[in-house]
Amino acid sequence: MFRMARDYAARWPLSPMRNTWLVAVAIILITQDIGAQKVRVDDKLEAYPTESVDLHCEFIDGGGKTxxxxxxxxxxxxxxxxDNIAVYHPIYGQSFPNLAFKDRVVFLHNSLENPSIKISNLRMSDAGRxxxxxxxxxxxxxxxxxxLTMLAKPKNSATVVTVQAGTKSVVVxxxxxxxxxxxxxxxxxPPFxxxxxxxTTNGPDGTVTVRSEYRLVPTPADNGREVTCMIDQRTQDRPWVYPVKLSVEYPPSVSIEGYDNNWYVGRSDVVLLCLANANPAPTTIxxxxxxxxxxxxxxxxGNKLTVxxxxxxxxxxxxxxVKNKHGASSHQITTVVIEAFEDPSSAGVVAGAVIGSLLALVLVVTLIAVLLTRSRRQQRRGYPNSGDSIATGSGGSNGGDYGNKARLLFSGTGNSSNKNGAGANNIGPIYTYREGCDATGTLTEKASDYHHHHLHHPSTGNPPSAHDILLSTEMVETDRRKFDLDDSMDDEEERYDRFGGVGGGGNILPPAYHVRRGHGAENEMDVYLDDMESQRDGSVISRTAIYV
Structure with a gap:
């Protein structure tokens, strides 16, 4: 009835008068159809292959007279x-005459009033009325x-077509x-x-296959570019998207890298690299x-050259x-070898190291010289480093007594001879002044006797000279330094002036030598000479005496 109304409306052009008349006709037809409609069914159904569907049917009898x-x-x-696919008779029962639906169709209720059926394991060919x-x-x-409309999800795919770079539009x-x-x-x-x-291609079961091809004029720059295929279809929850990377093949393009314009004689391990842009990859280099x-x-x-x-x-x-299956290409570079030269930075480092070493050496030598000079001056003005005996005298029972003191003086005789006929450098008598428990305080003369040099007594032989005393092995190095003639004269005169007016005769005696009496049978005397003074006639006179 609805179809009849639509067909009728389509045949006649619309106008106000006719539109009113058509509406009235449609209402009458719909009223008649509702009154005549006694079989209730679903208008439309959709299903997918392998699924099942229920087809509902019910007879409506208002008066119960049918x-x-x-x-x-x-x-x-x-x-x-x-095609009749299912029959139900209250006396003869069910029947399924169409073999295409055999074992796939069943009645849901054994009743004429509600003869609904179920179709299982649907096929695309099951679509229809x-x-x-x-x-x-x-x-x-x-x-x-x-x-019944059968729906089918498509099998989607996207593929790349490998092509060669050229000037014509091709499918990629x-x-x-x-x-x-x-x-x-x-x-x-994107459509770049x-x-x-x-x-499109229609299938025998009502399905449709859709294909699309993407075309362009391929260039080497298009190789690896990405395009995306997007498929939209009713059965899909969202569009299907698949990216495709283009594959464009082309012959090699070549370049050489690594030359730095600094190839000098003797340089080692310089490298040149041959870089090729090609698809497919180069077969030979x-x-x-x-x-x-x-x-x-x-x-x-390979692509690496090493000198x-x-x-x-x-x-x-x-x-x-470089070669591949589409062709060959080459590149060349000219290398210039220059004479070797010294690296200024390296020369500077070496020069700096040498200068630094020399400065360090000079500093060390200067420090050693200062230390030696200072030690020498201290030794000139100081005393012996140890408690060695300087002079020993012979004695009786008091031979081990160190409390006695003696003053000794060596004096030169100028150019004249002494009583023993000694030379100008001979040392005169040794005078001692002993202060002990029984000392009389008299000044006595005592011969000099050295432990190692065996210096002679004035009465028996020549007395030791200043040179003999300086060469004595009994004296330590510090004592020898005391004969340095370059010592300050002012300090010596001040020390000498402290000894004046000894005795009534006004004789001036220099500071006494330290005399120590030993314990042995023979007399030992170690003489400490401090600050000897050189005379014009060549003699040396001691001006300092040492106390024991």
Whole structure:
């Protein structure tokens, strides 16, 4: 009835008068249809393959005057084709005459009033119109129709087509949605400089396969670029997206890197690299030299050339050639070998190290000289380092008494001879002044006797000279330094003036020598000479006496 109203409205142009009349006709038809409609079914259903669907049917009898004889389900896959797939008779029972639905169709209720069925394990070919038709008395046949739409999710895919760089537009990528229902739509993102085409193919079961091809003029720069295929279809929750990286093949382009314009004689391990941009990857890389075969100092490892030691043999032009299946390409570079030169930075470091070493050496030598000079001055003005005996005298029972004191004076006699006929450098008598428990305080003369040099007594032989005293091994090095003639005269005069007016005769005696009496049978005397004074006649006179 609805179809009749639509068809009628489509035949006649709309106008205000006719529009009112058509509305009235449609209301009458709908009222008649509602009044005549006694079979209630679903209008439309959708299902997927391998799933199941319930087709509902119910007879509505308002007065209860219609007698139901049997009910049948009729399948119309296309217009004009009707196949009975299920029959129910209250006496004869159920029947399924169509083998295509055998074992897949069942009645949900054993009742004429509610003859609903279930179709399991659906197929795409099951799509169509399903009519529930009653045989009644006295009104005749009553029916209701349900349209079943089978949906199919497409099998989506996207592939890259490997091409060679050129000047013509070719297919570089493909995208397709296979056996979908309804048909899918395909888009390419982003469409950089290319275009796409679309094609569809209908399947025998009502599915549709959609294919799209992406085309462009391929260049080496397009290799690795990414395009995205997007497929949208009703059965998908969201669009299907798949990125595709383009594959464009091309012959090699070559460059050489590593030369720094600083190849000097003697330089070691310089490297040249042959860089090739190619797709597919290079199959061979060859290094050659314009001046002839590569010398022994040159090593090649693939795209790497290493010069172990630079000399005049590599003052030449190097060529690198690269090949792949689409062709060959080469590049060359000229290397210039220069004379070796000294690195200023290295020379500066060496010079700095040498100067620093010399300054350090000078500093050490200066420090040692200062320390030695200071030690020498201290030794000139100081005393013996140890408690060695300086002079010993012989004695009786008091031989071990160190309390006695003696003053000794060595004096020169000028150019005249002494009583023993000694020379100008002979030392005169030794005078001692002893202060003990029984000392009389008299000044006595005592011979000099040295422990190691065996100096002679004035009465028996020549007395020791100043040189003999200086060479005595009994004296320590510090004592010898006391004969240094360069010592300050002012200090000596001040020390000498402290000894004046000894005795009534006004004789001036120098400071006494330290005299120590030993314990042995023979007399030992160690003489400490302090600050000897050189005379014009060549003699040396001691001006300092040491106390024991």
């Amino acid at each position: 007698k139901l004889t049997q009910v049948s389900w009729i399948w119309e896959p296309v217009d004009g084709q009707r 399903y009519t529930c038709e009653y045989a009644t008395y006295p009104s005749g046949n009553e029916q209701g129709t349900t349209t 990528a493909q995208c397709e949605a296979v056996e979908g229902k309804p048909a899918a739509t395909i888009k390419w993102l 400089g290319g275009n796409h085409s679309m094609s 060859t290094w050659t030299m314009a001046s002839g075969p590569l010398p022994d100092t040159v090593e090649v490892d 172990r030691k630079v000399d005049d043999t590599v003052n030449t032009t190097f060529t690198c050639e």
